Amino acid sequence: MSPGSGTEFLACRGVVKRFGSTVALAGADLAARQGDVLALVGPSGCGKTTLLRVVAGFEQPDAGEVRLEGRVLNGRGISVPPDRRRVGMVFQDFALFPHMSVARNIAFGLPKGVDRRRRVQELLDLVGLPGLEARMPHELSGGQQQRVAMARALAAEPALMLLDEPFSNLDPSIRQRVRSEVKQLIRAIGITAVFVTHDQEEALSIAEQVAVMVAGRVRQVGAPHEVYSKPADRTVAAFIGEANLLPGKVSGGMSESELGRVPVSADFAGNAEMMVRAEDLAITEHGGTPVEVEHVEYYGHDMLVTARLGSGRPLRVRLKTGLELQPGQRVGVTVTGRMLAFPSP
Ligand code: ATP
Numbered sequence: 001m002s003p004g005s006g007t008e009f010l011a012c013r014g015v016v017k018r019f020g021s022t023v024a025l026a027g028a029d030l031a032a033r034q035g036d037v038l039a040l041v042g043p044s045g046c047g048k049t050t051l052l053r054v055v056a057g058f059e060q061p062d063a064g065e066v067r068l069e070g071r072v073l074n075g076r077g078i079s080v081p082p083d084r085r086r087v088g089m090v091f092q093d094f095a096l097f098p099h100m101s102v103a104r105n106i107a108f109g110l111p112k113g114v115d116r117r118r119r120v121q122e123l124l125d126l127v128g129l130p131g132l133e134a135r136m137p138h139e140l141s142g143g144q145q146q147r148v149a150m151a152r153a154l155a156a157e158p159a160l161m162l163l164d165e166p167f168s169n170l171d172p173s174i175r176q177r178v179r180s181e182v183k184q185l186i187r188a189i190g191i192t193a194v195f196v197t198h199d200q201e202e203a204l205s206i207a208e209q210v211a212v213m214v215a216g217r218v219r220q221v222g223a224p225h226e227v228y229s230k231p232a233d234r235t236v237a238a239f240i241g242e243a244n245l246l247p248g249k250v251s252g253g254m255s256e257s258e259l260g261r262v263p264v265s266a267d268f269a270g271n272a273e274m275m276v277r278a279e280d281l282a283i284t285e286h287g288g289t290p291v292e293v294e295h296v297e298y299y300g301h302d303m304l305v306t307a308r309l310g311s312g313r314p315l316r317v318r319l320k321t322g323l324e325l326q327p328g329q330r331v332g333v334t335v336t337g338r339m340l341a342f343p344s345p
Contacts, residue, residue, distance in 0.1 A: 008031045008032075008033070008067070009032055009033055009034040009035075009036075009068070009069060009159075009160075010030070010031065010032040010055070010066075010067070010068055010160055010192065010194070011030070011031050011065075011066070011067045011068075012028055012029060012030040012031075012051065012054070012055065012064065012065070012066050012067075013029055013064055013065045013066075013067075013075075014027045014028075014029065014063060014064040014065065015027065015028040015029075015030075015051065015054055015061045015063070015064035015065070015066065015074075016028075016061060016062045016063040016064055017047075017050050017059060017060075017062055018062055023216055024047045024050040024216060025047045025050055025051060025054070025061070025064075025216045025217075026047075026215060026216030026217050027063075027064065027216070027217055028047065028051055028064070028213070028216060028217055028218050029217075029218055030051065030211055030218050030221065031221065032192055032194060032209065033192075033209075034192055035190055035192055036192055036193075036207075036208045036209050037183065037186055037187075037192075037193045037194075037195070037206060037207050037208050037209075038193070038194045038195075038207055038208070038209040038210070038211055038221075039194075039195055039196075039197055039202070039203035039204075039206060039207035039209070039210045039211070040052070040194060040195065040196045040197070040211050040213060041196075041197055041198075041200055041203045041210060041211070041212055041213070041239070042212055042214055042239065043214065043239060044198070046213045046214055046215055046216065047213055047215075047216045047217075048196040048213055049164055049196060051213070052089070052162050052164055052194065052196055054066060054074065055068075055073075055087060055160070055162060055194070056082055056085070056087050056089045056162055057073065057074075057079075057080060057081060057082035057085050057087065058082060058089075060074075060079060061074050061075075068085065068086065068087065068159060068160055069086075069159055073085055083156075085158075086156075086157075086158050086159040086160065087158050087159070087160045087161075087162060088109070088153030088154060088155075088156060088158035088160070088161045088162070089153060089161075089162045089163075089164070090146070090149045090150055090153050090161070090162070090163040090164070090166055091149070091164055092164050092165040092166070092168055092169055094137075094145045094146055094148070094149040094169070095149065096137040096145055096148060096149060096152075097137070098136070098137050098138065099136075100136075100137075101133065101134055101135065101136060102124070102129070102132050102133055102134070102135050102136075102137070102140070102148050103117075103120045103133035103134065105137065105148055105152055106120045106123050106124070106148065106151045106152045106155055107119075107120055107155070108152060108155075109152045109153065109154075109155035109156050110155045110156065119155065120133060120151075121133070123151040123154060123155055124151060126151065126154065126185075126189070127147040127148070127150055127151045127154075127185060128147060128181070128185070129144060129147050129148065129151070132144070132148075141174075142169060142170045142171060142174065142178075143170060143174055143177075143178040143181075146166060146169075146170070146178065146182070147185075150182070150185065154189070154191075158191070159191070159192065160191070160192050160193070160194070161186070161191050161192070161193040161194075162193070162194050162195070163182075163193060163194070163195035163196070164195070164196050165195075165196055165197060165198065166182065166195055166197075167179055167182075167197070167199070167202060168197075168198065168199075179202060179205075179206060180206075182206075183206050195207075200239070200240050200241065203224070204224040204227075204228060204240070205224075207224060208224075209221055209222065209223060210222065210223070210224050210227045210240075212227060212232075212236045212239060212240065214235050214236070214239070219232055219233060219235065219236050220232040220233075220236050227240055228240055228241055229338070230340075231243075231275075231340070233342060234273050234275065234342045237275045237340065237342070238275075241277055241278075242277060242278035242279070242304070242316050242318065243275050243276075243277060243278075244275065244276050244277070244278065244281070244315050244316055245273055245274070246258055246259070246273070246274050246309075246313055246315075247271070247272075247273060247274070247344070248271075248272050248273070248274040248341070249270065249271055249272060250264055250266045250268065250269055250270065250272045250341045251269045251270075252269070253265070253266075255272065255274055255339055255341055257274045258289060258309050258310070258311055258313065259274070259276070259289050259333065259335055259339075260289055260335075262335045264339045264340065265340075266340075266341040268341075268343050270343070270344070271343075271344040272341040272342060272343055272344055273341070273342045273343075273344055274339055274340070274341055275339070275340040275341070275342065276335055276337070276338070276339050276340070277318075277337060277338070278304065278316040278317055278318040279318040279337065280335060280336060280337025280338055280339075281315065281317040281318075281333055281334070281335060281336065281337070282317070282319070282333070282334050282336045283305065283307075283317055283319060283323060283325070283331050283332070283333060284331065284332040284333075284334055285331055285332070286332065287332050287334070288331075288332025288333050288334040289309065289310075289332060289333045289334070290310060290330060290331075290332055291307035291308060291309055291310075291315060291330070291331060291332070291333050292307060292308050292328065292329070292330055293305060293306075293307050293325050293326065293327055293328065293329045293330075293331060294306045294307055294308055294314070294327060295327055296325050296327070298321065300321070301321070302318055302319060302320055302321060303318070303321050304316060304317070304318050304319075305317045305318075305319060305325060307331070307333065309333075315333060317333060
């Protein structure tokens with residue numbers, strides 16, 4: 001799916017945001033379908049947080065349009081204030097009020113006139129923290145604080161939930177568990193969510209849609225497997241997953257590069273930048289393209305080998321464990337999976 005197409009529950013079109021001479025958003029397009037969990041990823045400084053803050057209404061865009069459920073939030077001379085957008089936000093540091101109990105933190109997001117005590121209890125049940133009304137934020141674990149932050153964001157019954165790096169403040173030992181709990185919670189509520197992450201593994205494993213931002217624009221939006229296996233360009237390829245890029249030529253369904261002649265599906269011919277994933281390469285003791293092993297990172301379930309081609313270009317190869325490799329060893333590399341080609345600029 002290209003940025004902007006599809007059934008649009010959230011639609012950002014041509015959003016521009018400048019801070020002085022810095023262009024944080026350079027015409028960003030983004031669409032999300034109702035009920036989707038969309039991960040926004042991209043290199044540091046590419047504009048992820050700014051786009052989230054524009055959607056939340058905390059930043060005014062200089063140009064472009066933001067719509068939610070077909071309603072214009074920004075654009076055409078309209079700017080809906082944050083509390084009227086039906087958008088809830090969970091911040092990286094959870095932003096709980098330290099001097100307020102859990103109940104008061106959650107009630108802060110409640111509209112006037114509701115039965116506060118009952119609603120706080122319902123929300124605490126929803127996020128799996130019944131009975132913790134009277135606790136203070138410092139008496140909670142990181143994962144619990146995050147759930148309180150989610151309860152507070154859900155209190156106003158938003159149509160869209162925005163989460164800025166929701167897991168980065170959590171201890172690595174609990175991050176994975178909290179991640180899958182939050183995913184289940186979001187699914188159970190059925191709310192549409194957009195979250196920013198630095199962690200591509202997190203994006204690929206949690207989200208239904210992954211949007212890759214580069215330099216203030218969304219370059220590609222798609223299901224995790226699409227973005228991974230059919231990256232729109234070399235920048236997306238290099239950002240998502242372990243990509244080896246090397247120069248080559250394409251003609252008649254074959255690619256020619258330092259890795260030899262390999263079939264490739266490309267709709268062009270001529271000079272190209274070839275891309276092959278680390279797990280689509282294998283190491284052989286005989287044959288293949290000669291390389292020298294530089295170092296080996298061992299992960300138990302598999303290992304990542306960095307080797308050097310004759311040209312001096314590094315190559316990353318992901319292997320099942322079992323092969324004993326030493327730095328300096330000369331071995332061969334073969335392509336066992338897919339090779340992709342991008343036209344040379
Ligand atoms: P990271 O992954 O490092 O958090 P990001 O993709 O979320 O980055 P943003 O925080 O949106 O990026 O920033 C985009 C650009 O806008 C950066 O160059 C940043 O320095 C700049 N920027 C963001 N907010 C402001 C601000 N309030 N004033 C000035 N410049 C800003």
